[in-house]
Amino acid sequence: MKILQGIPVSPGYRVRTAYLLNADGIQITEKTFSDPSRADAEKERFLEAVESSKAELYGEKERLRALLGQDMLQILVDYHLTLLDDKNMREEVITRIGRDLNTPEYALSLSLRRSIKALQGSDNEYLRQRVADLKDFETRLQRHLQGLRQESMSDLPVEVVIVARDLTPAQTVGLDRNKVVGFVTESGGPTSHTAILAKGLGIPAVVAVNGITNDILGGETIIIDGVKGKVMIDPNAKTRAEYEALEEEYNRAQVLLRTEFRYLPAETIDGRRMRLYANVEFPQEVDSAFEYGAAGIGLYRTEFLYTGRRQIPDEESQFKVYREAAEKFKNRSVVIRTLDLGADKIAEEVSNIKEMNPYLGWRSIRLCLGRPEIFRPQIAAILRAGAYGNVKMLLPMISTLEELGSAKRVIESVKDDLRKRKVTFNPDISIGAMIEVPSAALQAEGFADEVDFFSIGTNDLIQYTLAVDRINERVANLYQPTHPSVLELIRQVIDVGAQRKVEVTLCGEMGGDPLMTLLLIGMGLRDLSITPMAIIRIKQIIRNITFRHAREVAHNAMKLSTAGDIENYLREELAAIST
Structure with a gap:
């Protein structure tokens, strides 16, 4: 074995x-040709491959719908269709064929290298996976160019x-x-x-x-x-x-x-009611959130709208996506987070920006404040979607009150523009701040005066608090959700929220870990935003504990001095729960 x-x-x-x-890859056996008269035929061969790929994709989309329903995989098919319709991509390949006498196979590979290189080495795990999307897109077109079948x-x-x-x-x-x-x-x-x-x-x-x-x-x-x-x-x-x-x-x-717990409330034995929201990365995941009984969408990531594109998405295209989610959930909360990426990862028109340390660089709210042509259309789209449901706006990676103030001024300015345009929107939309850097957690009282809710992003909070790259396998053992300093920051934010009547949601991976459920509830947290698949398991634990016992667990855990001791204690408590 x-x-x-x-x-x-x-x-x-x-x-x-x-x-x-x-697992065999597709090989490019001929890169250039010497006879210029061959160029027109090669251009035509490329365009035919594009059209046959599109026909294949439309067929795949229908079969995927039959296989999975309205699933997130469809957006990957739509992404490929968008690339095939990309005029700039087609023109670049055609130019390379005619000007440089590249074969269509080689011209295609060269034209995609720039986008692939921009995404490779990203600090963002989601973006690194989008490299695979581009490579898959190239493989599809190469297969059609070479007349190969897909296993x-x-x-x-x-x-x-x-x-x-x-x-x-x-x-x-x-x-x-x-x-x-x-x-x-x-x-x-x-x-x-x-x-x-x-x-x-x-x-x-x-x-x-x-x-x-x-x-x-x-x-x-x-x-x-x-x-x-x-x-x-x-x-x-x-x-x-x-x-x-x-x-x-x-x-x-x-x-x-799936049968017994889907419609039951997330409530402890002694009556403490929790709200379990869903984290959503793609529009099609909204259906999964419904299926697993989510109370709403606690974190709608919008990065998919910006990655792998040559241009920034306009206001209207974003509005349609946000409005659809708002209408599906009707009166339940839909928290839409503004762009949380670095400048080198969102579109070719700004991808020439290179940074030595993107984790601590010009990204997220910093990028948005510096590039209003990116930020303002997204704010307008979210405000407009707010007229169709209980939409809230979440600002990521806020580290200072000055940043928050600047962002709020931009939001007010966009509201004025919408009024002048006589466009329907929600002027009273709730504004929240992601608490994911230690400075924000430590200054939570000041932030409470400026926002309607907090959303604790534990993935980055752990990373920044412990100075650990969570995707670096050499230091992965130091990425410790149960580290006392991390837990103390989380508790401080929860306490401030309770004192100042500011709602607090935890939306990182920690929230979906059954090991952490007792501790987080015992700290006083009432709202979790987790992957749809995790909702039922976390609800099951909640319905088999008392709030009183959870408080005792939190009290005992916070007296321990190491992450290992806390983790072992929580494992013992979880094992004792009758589920």
Whole structure:
């Protein structure tokens, strides 16, 4: 038996046969040609490949809808269609063919390198996964240029776990939903195609399993532990039996939770009512939030509108997206966060900006304040969407009161513009601040005078408090959500919110971790915004505890001096809960 470790991105367990998906890449065998008279024919071949790719994509979109419903994968298909319709991209390839006598295959590769290079090395995990989108787009067009077929996952003889270097939307279209029951990939992360597909299908997946495609031939028995991120090849009889039992237990619990807990309130035994909101990255995830019984959208990330584009999205296109979410949730809260990226990651027109340390550089609210042509259209779109539902605006990475004041002045200026244009909007929209840097947490009392709500972003708060790059594997052990200093900052913000009657929501990964539920509730937190999949599990814990006991747990935990001691104590308390 061989055990490999990866990153779990969709929970569950599977003991099945491994199916190795072909991982061969497409090669460019001819880069240039010498006869200029050949240029027109090569240009025509490129345009034909574009049209055949578009036809394929429209077919994929319908099949994905049948497979997953209105799922987030469709936006990836729409993204490819947008690229195919990109006039600048087409003209650049055509120019390279005619001017430089590049083959369409090579001209396409060269034209996309700039965008790919801009996203590679990003400090933002979401953006690093968008590199895969661009590469998949290129692979699709190259395949049509070279007349190659895409390997599919249809007509499989038995239930299998797919093993691959990575998965693309094109590969998943023919997926046999009754036979594909898990995924393991060598690359990818929490926002990779594999993660998105697995979550949409509700099947376990583990990504970033180094060397898995070299260790698997296909046909072996493989175990996926989608909770701990373990993958076992050719397990012994004892291990296989243990995981078969875990799989049965987990599946039974999921059926129970989806039926019994979906419509029940997140309320403790002694009557403490919590609100569980959903974090949303794509418009199609709004449906998943409904499915899992979310109280609303606690964090609507808007970065997808800006990445992989040659131009900044205009007000109208953003308004349509925000309005759709507001109308779906009607009177329930929809918290839309303004752009939270660096200048080098959002569009080619501003991507020439390079920084030595993007984590601490010109990003997020700093970028928006410096580039009003980016900030103002988004503010206008959010304000307009506020006329169609309970929309709130969230400002990220606020570190000083001066920044917050500047942002609020811009918002008021945009309101004046909308009045002059006689456009309907919500003039009384609630404004919130992300508390994700220590300076904001320490000055929470001052911020409470200026905003309607706080949203604690624990991912960055931990990172900035402990000076730890959370995506650097060399220091990953130092990224500690249970570190006493982190917990003290969170408690301070919660206390200020209670004293000043400012709503406080926690929207980082910590909120969706069952280990932290007792502690956060005991600190006095009432609102969590988590991934839709996590809502039922967290609700289950809440309904099996008392607020009184949670307060005791928080009190005891905060007396401990190390992250390890706190984590071990919380594990003991979680294990004692009857769920």
